[in-house]
Amino acid sequence: MIRLAFAGFRHGHIFSLLNHARKTPRIAIVAACEEDTATREQTIQKGSAPISHSSFAQMLEETECDAVAIGDYYAKRGALAIEALRRGLHVISDKPLCTRLEEFETIQTLCRDRGLSLGLQLDLRDNGLMRRARQIVRKGILGDVHAVVVTAEHPLLKGSRPSWYFEPGCHGGTLNDIAIHAVDLIPWITGLPFDRIESARTWNIQTADTPWMKDGAQFMAVLKNGGGVLGEVSYLMPDSQGYTLPPYWRLTLFGTQGVLEVVPTRSTLWLARKGEQQMTEQPPDEPSPGGYLNDFLDEIEGRPNPDGLTTETVLRTTRIALLLQKAADESLTRLPLEQELSDP
DSSP: OEEEEEEOOSSTHHHHHHHHHHTOTTEEEEEEEOOSHHHHHHHHHHTOSOOOBSOHHHHHHHOOOSEEEEOSOHHHHHHHHHHHHHTTOEEEESSOSOSOHHHHHHHHHHHHHHTOOEEEOOGGGGSHHHHHHHHHHHTTTTOSEEEEEEEOOOBOOTTTSOGGGGSTTTSOOHIIIIIHHHHHHHHHHHSOOEEEEEEEEEEOSSOTTSTTSOOEEEEEEEETTSOEEEEEOOSOBOGGGTTOSGGGSEEEEEETTEEEEEOTTSSSEEEEETTOSSOEEEOOOOOOTTHHHHHHHHHHTTOOOTTSOOHHHHHHHHHHHHHHHHHHHHTOOSEEOGGGOSOO
């Protein structure tokens, strides 16, 4: 039984992890902390999480646990993860794990030196359409993949999204926030690691009154085989349409033997094979709800899933997402990723 404590509920994603943990027999939820007074009172009033502490340090002092789940605002997560790891605890977090490369280096060192496991809420891997896409590509049906186009257009929802998104020093960057899913999915589906970042850009579109929150974000990268990746991950979805339109997540893979398009808002994949006159629709695979959590638990218990999210996968993905953000923030181009060349 893994004793799990929760730290921070200032982003809604953490409640999905909490619900999966509640349904998992291998987990005992032993404590939950929220340091922000307004969020804590609201969470207690709704009964949406079993809040037991108002201080993270106090929770760790008073609670016997094996792992900590983190869902505070983005820029606070790195410090929480580091403190938990220093105490010898495994960590699973909503994405992003942290917002600064310095934090990442400390987290990486602690995990590797102390043999601790790191999980990340990269739940698009659990989607049945994405799982089917991986099967199709790994079977060679597309041939060699040489181009990938990904969109992840989100609604800004400024009136209902957590206010800290628009406060200086809290969000940490749109590429680190959204593009991290693409950074994870593309190698997982294709088997091709990222080789370098060609360029990246973030800018203000709808958030001129909060210039630190750059809601426009694009990037260009190169895979190990020389294939190209184009990404558009801005907050440009109409609020009135929410997360329902195809550009919310659209992954198009171009191979020497065909083209495959995955859109989670659809019920099937679209496959166009070389030599065939008509596109075909492919059914999804079975979804794997909470698969990222099961991968985390499996690794802690000494039987990591070779096709799942391991600590090294989480570290690799987190580092590239942070470097994408750095490339945009500092106008860097052709940024090599030598440490990312191991097979995904």
